[in-house]
Amino acid sequence: MKRFLFALATLAALTSCKNEKQDEAATSGDSAGEVNVYTHRHYASDQQLFAQFEETTGIKVNVINASADELIQKMTIEGKQSPADVLITVDAGRLTRAKDQGLLQKVDSDILNNTVAAHLKDPGNEWFGLTKRARIIVYAPGRVDSTQLSTYEDLATEKWKDRILVRSSENIYNQSLLASLIVNNGEEAAKEWAEAMVENMARAPKGNDRDQVKAVVAGEGDLAIVNTYYIGNLLNSENPEEVKAGESVKVFFPNQEGRGTHINVSGAGVARYAPNKENAVKFIEFLVSKEAQEVFANSNYEYPVNEEVQPAPLLQSWGEFKEDRLNLSKLGENNKKAVLIFDEAGWK
Numbered sequence: 001m002k003r004f005l006f007a008l009a010t011l012a013a014l015t016s017c018k019n020e021k022q023d024e025a026a027t028s029g030d031s032a033g034e035v036n037v038y039t040h041r042h043y044a045s046d047q048q049l050f051a052q053f054e055e056t057t058g059i060k061v062n063v064i065n066a067s068a069d070e071l072i073q074k075m076t077i078e079g080k081q082s083p084a085d086v087l088i089t090v091d092a093g094r095l096t097r098a099k100d101q102g103l104l105q106k107v108d109s110d111i112l113n114n115t116v117a118a119h120l121k122d123p124g125n126e127w128f129g130l131t132k133r134a135r136i137i138v139y140a141p142g143r144v145d146s147t148q149l150s151t152y153e154d155l156a157t158e159k160w161k162d163r164i165l166v167r168s169s170e171n172i173y174n175q176s177l178l179a180s181l182i183v184n185n186g187e188e189a190a191k192e193w194a195e196a197m198v199e200n201m202a203r204a205p206k207g208n209d210r211d212q213v214k215a216v217v218a219g220e221g222d223l224a225i226v227n228t229y230y231i232g233n234l235l236n237s238e239n240p241e242e243v244k245a246g247e248s249v250k251v252f253f254p255n256q257e258g259r260g261t262h263i264n265v266s267g268a269g270v271a272r273y274a275p276n277k278e279n280a281v282k283f284i285e286f287l288v289s290k291e292a293q294e295v296f297a298n299s300n301y302e303y304p305v306n307e308e309v310q311p312a313p314l315l316q317s318w319g320e321f322k323e324d325r326l327n328l329s330k331l332g333e334n335n336k337k338a339v340l341i342f343d344e345a346g347w348k
């Protein structure tokens with residue numbers, strides 16, 4: 001109940017925040033209009049990009065920041081009255097959920113179709129990946145020899161007992177990783193994997209991806225499963241301890257001999273009832289442009305979806321890697337199964 005009340009309070013706060021923004025927009029008298037962006041992303045790179053978009057197009061960007069679940073709930077409650085034009089999330093699973101709930105609409109854009117690879121977008125063109133991230137292994141080089149590492153599946157073998165650090169199963173990145181194992185190996189194998197992983201954990205899951213890296217460095221475990229950009233962010237942190245943590249681990253891309261490393265995207269879709277649909281499409285097209293992709297790549301260490309743009313030098317220094325080209329909409333489709341398997345396996 002407490003949680004529900006909190007959610008309601010958050011929604012009320014979001015709504016009042018929105019109204020203020022609308023009022024501002026209404027009095028600005030900007031002829032190019034506006035675009036209302038509901039986003040789960042909260043990086044400095046995005047502020048910079050939104051300002052660039054405003055400057056080049058004259059379209060005012062109104063931003064509502066909250067978690068994807070809160071934004072989806074807000075859009076559902078608002079229904080046809082929703083001012084949302086664009087929904088941005090940090091994973092494909094939530095975009096698929098928004099699509100399934102009828103909150104997005106199909107977009108016909110040559111720019112988006114030509115720039116975003118087929119496996120990185122919704123097959124029905126209701127959402128498009130903006131940036132890629134790989135879910136990799138980082139390890140303590142003194143305690144793990146890279147030749148011992150190979151696949152996600154191998155992490156469930158006995159040699160890793162009590163050595164693995166990974167965050168909670170409530171986290172969407174883990175749910176999507178398990179969803180990819182369900183699709184690639186089948187439900188039964190995915191369940192066995194999750195159970196064995198629980199046995200191999202160095203501690204009960206806690207903290208975010210950064211905390212897992214810090215725990216490797218502190219010696220609580222020998223390796224961790226994390227998203228690539230966290231390593232970039234640690235190495236470029238203003239906090240010297242975080243820099244040290246980033247420097248103390250090495251990265252390993254699993255499943256290179258087989259299907260490739262599991263990836264996910266941060267992506268965007270146009271809202272079903274978008275009052276400014278044309279601006280919404282322009283906005284998403286801008287975000288996959290070379291200009292915008294450079295910013296994503298170099299200030300948040302994400303892999304660009306636009307192949308004309310190079311990843312940041314740090315990511316290039318890790319070498320090229322083979323990615324699992326499973327259509328990311330499958331992650332959303334298998335999300336419920338993944339959550340159920342995590343529960344059964346006792347992955348907290």
Ligand SMILES: [Fe+2]
Pocket residue numbers: 090227
């Ligand atoms: Fe993240």
